[in-house]
Amino acid sequence: MNFDINKALEILEQTPHTLDSFLGNLSQDWINNNEGRETWSPFDVMGHLIHGEKTDWIDRLNKTLSTNDKHFVPFDRFAQFEDSKGKTLRNLLDEFKQLREKNLSYLKSLNLTESDLAQTGIHPEFGEVTAKQLLATWVTHDLGHIAQIARVLAKQYTEEVGPWTAYISILNN
Secondary structure (H helix, E strand, O other), X not given: OOOOHHHHHHHHHHHHHHHHHXXXXXXXXXXXXXXXXXXXXXXXXXXXXXHHHHHOHHHHHHHHHOOOOXXXXXXXXXXXXXXXXXXXXXXXXXXHHHHHHHHHHHHHHOOOOHHHHOOEEEEOOOEEEEHHXXXXXXXXXXXXXXXXXXXXXXXXXXXXXXXXXXXXXXXXX
C-alpha cells in the first residue's frame, strides 16, 4: 500500500481508542508484567507512546517542513520510566488520548501536499528522511506497540496453556 495521509489518519485516530479498550479495565497483574528482564510492560509502552506524542512526531514533522535547522533531536526511548512515576494506567490512557487528538488536529491543519511530504529532515542515526517516511513510521510505530502489548499479555499465560503452546504463534515469537 502506498502512503496516503487519510489512510494514515485512520490508524492514528484509532490507536487511543484501541489501547483504552484493550487495557482500560485490566488488573495491575496484566498491565505491570512484562516478558522478562529489560522488557516493557503495557504500562511502560503507554508511557513511551506519550513521550513520542510530546517530543517526537510533530516536532520532527515541523523540522522537515522548516527552512531552518532540519536536525532532529535524538529521541529518549526510555524517558517513560521517569515520566510515568506516580501515574496510573488511566492517567496514561487519558493523557495519550488528549495529546494524540491535539497532534492530529495540528497535522490536519497543515493540509500537507505531496511536495510537503517530500520535504526532508535529518535523523541523528539515519540521516536524511522525508516527512512521508516519518508519518508512515508513526503509523507502523503505533501498530508495532499494539502488537507488543498483545504479545506481552499473551505471554503471561505461556505456561498455563500447556501443550497448546506449539499452536499459539504469539507465544513462540
